[in-house]
Amino acid sequence: MKKFLLSLVIITTVLYGYSQKTLETFYERSGGKETPRYNQTIAFCQELAKASPMVHYTTFGKSGQGRELPLLIVDKDGLTDPSAIRKKGRVVLLVEACIHAGECEGKDAGLMLVRDMVMGNAGGTLHNTAGSGHGAPSSAFKNILDNVTLLFIPIFNVDGHERFGPYNRINQNGPKEMGWRVNAGNLNLNRDFLKAETPEMQSWLKLFNRWMPEFFIDSHTTDGADYQYVLTYLVEVFGDMDEGLTAWSSNNFVPEMKEHLLKSGFPAFPYVDYRRWHDPKSGLISEVAPPMLSQGYTALRNRPGLLIETHMLKPYNQRVEATYECIKTTMEILAKEGRQLQKLEQDADRFLVSGELLKKPFPLHYETSMKDSVMVDFLGFEYSASKSEVSGGEWIKYSKTPSTFRSPYFAQAKPVVSVNLPLAYIIPVEWAEIITRLELHGAVIRRTSRDTVISIQTYKFKNPKWQQSPYEGHHAVTNIEYDEITEDRLIPKGSAIVETNQQCGRIIPHFLEPKGNGSMLYWGYFDAVFEQKEYGENYVIEQLAVNMLAEDAGLRKEFEAKKASDTVFAKSPSNILNWFYNKSPYVDSRKGIYPVARIFDRKILEALEK
Ligand SMILES: [Zn+2]
Known part of the structure; x- marks a missing residue:
């Protein structure tokens, strides 16, 4: 029996790769x-x-x-x-x-x-x-x-x-x-x-x-x-x-x-x-x-x-x-x-x-000041730099000789992008994945119980640009510029109300503000709002343009000025026709408008929940 137990221990030890007695790793x-x-x-x-x-x-x-x-x-x-x-x-x-x-x-x-x-x-x-x-x-x-x-x-x-x-x-x-x-x-x-x-x-x-x-x-x-x-x-x-x-x-x-x-x-x-x-x-x-x-x-x-x-x-x-x-x-x-x-x-x-967080602009991005440093001792190794025969670049070679360097240490960060926080964000019900992800951060979210039209603030984007090569599987939005706009908007039943005064209150703006550091907009989760979904056939817009120019002297002036100042535009029939489309009543008025709404007025928030 003893022999049997001993061999069991040995077998277990071999199988699991460590000793049971000592719990050696x-x-x-x-x-x-x-x-x-x-x-x-x-x-x-x-x-x-x-x-x-x-x-x-x-x-x-x-x-x-x-x-x-x-x-x-x-x-x-x-x-x-x-x-x-x-x-x-x-x-x-x-x-x-x-x-x-x-x-x-x-x-x-x-x-x-x-x-x-x-x-x-x-x-x-x-x-x-x-x-x-x-x-x-x-x-x-x-x-x-x-x-x-x-x-x-x-x-x-x-x-x-x-x-x-x-x-x-x-x-x-x-x-x-x-x-x-x-x-x-x-x-x-x-x-x-x-x-x-x-x-x-x-x-x-x-x-x-x-x-x-x-x-x-x-x-x-x-x-x-x-x-x-x-x-x-x-x-x-x-x-x-x-x-x-x-x-x-x-x-x-x-x-x-x-x-x-x-x-x-x-x-x-x-x-x-x-x-x-x-x-x-x-x-x-x-x-x-x-x-x-x-x-x-x-x-x-x-x-x-x-x-x-x-x-x-x-x-x-x-x-x-x-x-x-x-x-x-x-x-x-x-x-x-x-x-x-x-x-x-x-x-x-x-x-x-x-x-309390709402009382000051909320910093979204910081930069370390390169004008503000203290001298510190850094335990380095002596190194030399030479020109590489292979790459042609500078080849830094570290020796094994310890050396204490007196180096400037830059650690004073200053906010460079800030935003005024709203009382609440509203995420329309159809942006379900965004709502689910935000819930993962522990956000307390309430849902609207009916369709309601309220006055909201949000952003209209301009000149968006995307990163050409992928980063973490996304082509991030690299240029986030917008105008702040106010509009009456129908908030559909089931939309998410996210108040900013909560435990994850510092996460919410990074997640939902377009300029947040690694926001959902940055990663491309809202890319669809940048797309033009309706197009006019050329022969339709050609006639439309003739009619529009005949009816509107101001528009004619604007068109001539645009052609004079923008040679690429002036030489591109498709750009010109698209310009008229965008001036026509057929234009998609929702294109480039951020779906997430910002509410600054407590009464509006209350109206939404009545
Ligand atoms: Zn690592």
């Missing part, structure tokens, strides 16, 4: 050089859940190819209900790995971390001596578990993760094989937080709204210049997040996180662009992240997010260790400061619901 067994596949990852998550009542394994949706999206919930009392957890006084941290599935540090760090949290490991920098497995948290994690519940998505982009191979990340130093950047539909999930068109993102948004985690971490690997930092980070402290949350992130979170990381041997720096690409001495730049990106999105939802970017050229095990330390440190900070953060978030939510 696949990454640890590989000596820090490899990362597990999807099935191995799920099996390990399930094993963790079996080993500890504090770990619950579940899924939160399905990918395009039908794979389950995995989620671990780590709670001291094994609770899985957000409000029950809040009643215990705990805050929730959501950690997401492998949104870019070639960048897998977060998965390997998180699996070890969950194991260490619940299996009585101290949790240090040496993880390949896995725990005793007695199933009780060590003192290192006791305070964390008392105060923080962890939601861990080990692989978000599950389909991309299974496009597995050694050649998926040309710039990256390990692991041996890894997943692919985008999902099976070739879409980047980290451009989809606002438009929410992938099944993965739609599931993620439901998860986010259900939990409203007090803090969020998204784990990545960089591309870009070489430097000494194993880990760089970004928190949205440049002006687009609520003031109280920005102050907490700048003053309470970032300094303590950096100090802990420094003590763990990982000095950290903000994730930056360079004034000249690949040239850190030229200047370092931080920018406001748009809401199509993870931490940009959560910032606008009043839930600060931390972007981790480990450095692609550092050995894989160092990147995993740094990520482990960064997540652990974040949990320690939340264990101490989580309640304060939670209170600030409640204040920030109340600010939005109260309608």
